[in-house]
Amino acid sequence: MIEFKNITKVFHTKSKDTKALDDVSLHVKKGTIFGVIGYSGAGKSTLIRMANLLEKPTKGQVLFNGNELTKMSRGNLNIARQKMGMIFQSFNLLKTGTVYENIAIPLKLTGVPKKEIKERVNKYLEIVGLLDKANAYPAQLSGGQKQRVAIARALAHEPEVLLCDEATSALDPDTTEAILALLSKINRELGITILLITHEMNVVQSICDEVAVMENGRIIEQGRVIDLFSQPKTGTAKRFVQSLFNDTIPEELEKILKKSGQIVTLSFIGNASGKPALAMVTKKFDVYPSILSGNITQLKDEPYGRLVVHLEGSSSEVEKAVEDLTALGVIVERYKDGGDSHVG
Numbered sequence: 001m002i003e004f005k006n007i008t009k010v011f012h013t014k015s016k017d018t019k020a021l022d023d024v025s026l027h028v029k030k031g032t033i034f035g036v037i038g039y040s041g042a043g044k045s046t047l048i049r050m051a052n053l054l055e056k057p058t059k060g061q062v063l064f065n066g067n068e069l070t071k072m073s074r075g076n077l078n079i080a081r082q083k084m085g086m087i088f089q090s091f092n093l094l095k096t097g098t099v100y101e102n103i104a105i106p107l108k109l110t111g112v113p114k115k116e117i118k119e120r121v122n123k124y125l126e127i128v129g130l131l132d133k134a135n136a137y138p139a140q141l142s143g144g145q146k147q148r149v150a151i152a153r154a155l156a157h158e159p160e161v162l163l164c165d166e167a168t169s170a171l172d173p174d175t176t177e178a179i180l181a182l183l184s185k186i187n188r189e190l191g192i193t194i195l196l197i198t199h200e201m202n203v204v205q206s207i208c209d210e211v212a213v214m215e216n217g218r219i220i221e222q223g224r225v226i227d228l229f230s231q232p233k234t235g236t237a238k239r240f241v242q243s244l245f246n247d248t249i250p251e252e253l254e255k256i257l258k259k260s261g262q263i264v265t266l267s268f269i270g271n272a273s274g275k276p277a278l279a280m281v282t283k284k285f286d287v288y289p290s291i292l293s294g295n296i297t298q299l300k301d302e303p304y305g306r307l308v309v310h311l312e313g314s315s316s317e318v319e320k321a322v323e324d325l326t327a328l329g330v331i332v333e334r335y336k337d338g339g340d341s342h343v344g
């Protein structure tokens with residue numbers, strides 16, 4: 001649906017040139033929720049603004065439904081842009097207009113007939129749960145309600161894609177959860193594809209199907225959310241996952257434990273093996289486990305369990321235990337805060 005092909009973006013300022021995007025390629029498939037995560041300055045905003053060409057690439061192509069936006073006439077680009085709604089961290093509502101007017105005015109400007117404007121405003125206000133606030137002004141709304149208005153305004157143009165630029169970053173945790181549930185419902189029930197950028201791993205965890213991790217203008221890792229959680233490859237991805245589980249072992253303890261065995265992270269996806277895998281291998285081999293941390297969380301489609309375990313024993317016994325755990329459907333990673341660490 002949206003394809004970025006080898007996109008590079010260089011910003012020229014008087015003092016220096018900044019390469020905000022460096023040979024970025026990714027494909028957002030129809031019907032999915034695709035998250036791009038990265039720390040501040042990674043290039044996320046530049047990337048999402050590239051999807052509707054608010055920002056033009058220095059090099060590379062942006063395709064929407066197979067058509068190259070970068071080669072379109074202004075008229076065709078405007079038609080394509082109407083199929084891409086956008087919401088922002090700061091909501092961008094018209095302060096002097098009511099909720100109704102905030103949604104209706106842009107529709108009027110794009111030539112939607114009066115009767116249809118009324119129907120669409122009411123329909124989408126109902127979907128976002130704000131029909132009773134049609135006559136309120138933005139100043140009378142909470143942050144979550146303002147974002148709902150912005151979502152209704154975007155949906156009223158009946159887009160195929162919703163671009164979300166840090167849509168929940170200004171909201172408290174409960175409101176974030178409610179807005180994420182709404183975005184998930186929009187994706188599921190209206191079939192709208194969502195591309196979002198965020199620096200919060202809980203956003204990726206709860207609603208995304210696929211994810212790309214950005215750093216210094218490059219995509220350093222991308223794939224299914226479940227793979228990022230269970231087998232993050234880069235130090236940055238590991239830190240994002242650990243930010244959610246808070247299962248970093250104090251360095252001193254790590255050093256002591258490693259003398260008598262190995263520390264591993266065990267990932268259980270869905271019902272994994274359906275067997276008590278850790279108990280089975282400790283019964284079979286000369287290995288003694290101590291659980292250092294344990295968590296279970298719900299990803300979009302399945303539960304994800306995670307244990308950090310010290311396996312005490314000789315390296316050959318630990319190795320055999322790891323092999324058996326892997327055969328039982330558990331994903332085993334050698335524990336290391338950052339860096340490469342796949343085991344078995």
Ligand SMILES: Nc1ncnc2c1ncn2[C@@H]1O[C@H](COP(=O)(O)OP(=O)(O)OP(=O)(O)O)[C@@H](O)[C@H]1O
Nearest residue numbers: 011013018020038039040041042043044045046047
């Ligand atoms: N219009 C611009 N002119 C010059 N440099 C820019 C411009 N926009 C972004 N940059 C630079 O490009 C790099 C990437 O910025 P971008 O805003 O895309 O990152 P980000 O990941 O969205 O960060 P944040 O979450 O802080 O917004 C940064 O070094 C930034 O200073």
